[in-house]
Amino acid sequence: MSEENWIEVGSTDSIEEEDLIRFDHQDKTFCVYRLTDGFYATDGICTHEAVHLEDGLVMDDEIECPMHQGIFNIKSGEALSPPACEDLKTYPVKVDNDKIFIKID
Amino acid sequence: MNKNFIILGGGQAAVYAAREIRKNDKESNIKILSEENFLPYERPPLSKDFLLNKKNQEDLFFHSSDVLKNENIDFENISINKVDFENKKLFTKNDDFYSYDSLLISTGSENKKLSLDNNLNDDIYYLRNLEEAKTIKEKVSNKNKITIIGGGFIGLEIASSLSQLQKKVTVIEIGSQLMGRIIPKQIADLVQKTHIQYGNEIILNKQINKIIKKNGIYEILLNDNSLIETDFLIAGIGSAPSVKLFEHTNLKLDNGIVTNEFCETSIKDVYAAGDVSNFYHPLYERTIRLESYQHAQNHGICAGKNIAGVKTEYTSIPWMWSDQFNLNLQLTGICDDYDEIIERGNDINNGVIYFFLKNKNIRGACGLGIAGKVGRDIRITSKLTEKNIIVDKQILADQNQKLNKLIQK
Known part of the structure; x- marks a missing residue:
């Protein structure tokens, strides 16, 4: 749980509300979301087929995959609608001085 | 007394209907009768990841047998060869029969x-x-x-x-x-x-x-x-609804089993859902028959609600996809009834979408792009269509303008 695990994603104003940005770190891709009550992060690739969720639609607390409309809860990562059946991994997020950080294990 | 709900056909519409009935009715008997000796499975990968050996047979099933068992849904591999709607019975070739209180027909479609x-x-x-x-x-x-x-x-x-x-x-x-x-x-x-x-x-x-x-x-x-x-x-020259079993019965057929917006057929207590049904769509004010993943699921769920007594209108906007090479093609609504076409984008790397409008309202859209590039806009289009929102044509035509703002409150 050291400070080094927190990776800076960018400034808070880089994401509009009810929207997301893609964040690549080392060989992994993440999605960072701004919902009405704060910032959240998940893996950036759909668990159903390898497609980037950055092109998906954010509605309320859900991200819908742009390829086959699998739906995940952004906060819990739970797969809510087929063809997605495997949950999406989520990551802790914090905001410090208008900068967004995610904790990657 | 517990009711007997029988679902004829064992595909996606069937299993989603069964689970929806159970959600609303904990007591009644639910039985799926399927000609196929497999639990309900996903068909889209058959022509793609299954042929490519990226997915195996066991990756295709919607639910394990445990899920159905836990929800007390029977799944039986059996062929029905006669239906007696008057006496509410389904007969096998050996003249064994199943009695139902309500019947859902989800026999799907078959190859021409x-x-x-x-x-x-x-x-x-x-x-x-x-x-x-x-x-x-x-x-x-x-x-x-x-x-x-x-x-x-x-x-x-x-x-x-x-x-x-x-x-x-x-x-x-x-x-x-x-x-x-x-x-x-x-x-x-x-x-x-x-x-x-x-x-x-x-x-x-x-x-x-x-x-x-x-x-x-x-x-x-x-x-x-x-x-x-x-x-x-x-x-692969198209398909036809699987209705042979009903051809000499009173069930109204016209390009499949004719149903209203509540999945009800012309016969009381008989419902139809999925590929086999030619259903009335209130938004388009006409009947439509669809062969798609999303429709099979949503129509099955809607039928399940209605069978369980939760009166629910089917208003889902049609949506389908096809994946070929690295491309993802998507279609929403209906694209054959329009007076104007608007093009968004001109490069498949960023996605190309054609919107089909009638009296300024979007009726449908069809897009193609490298995997994932058209999905969001197509999904937003479904929502705009559903809500009958009239959109500035310049916004539709300009790929630099995001469409998600249009559906936010």
């Missing part, structure tokens, strides 16, 4: 068969179910030149997969464009270009006059007298 020389019937393969997909996968493994008759979704998806398996693929289509039944020509032409880039041969506007089998090789003679030699034949 090519009518050529009868001696060749066993030489032409079709792909709709898991058994057929397994057969094709096994048979093509030692074949090189494959000919696909029919340039619709299924034929082109198989063509894409077999090309990725290093086969030499030829597609013969009778019409003047690919996927002509539902996809606009602009998008079809882009798909065709991609197939050609990957080495597939696409032949349009040609009819097959004759197929001759010689030493295990087939010679296909076309109506312009050209000849194609091939090792293996696959046909």
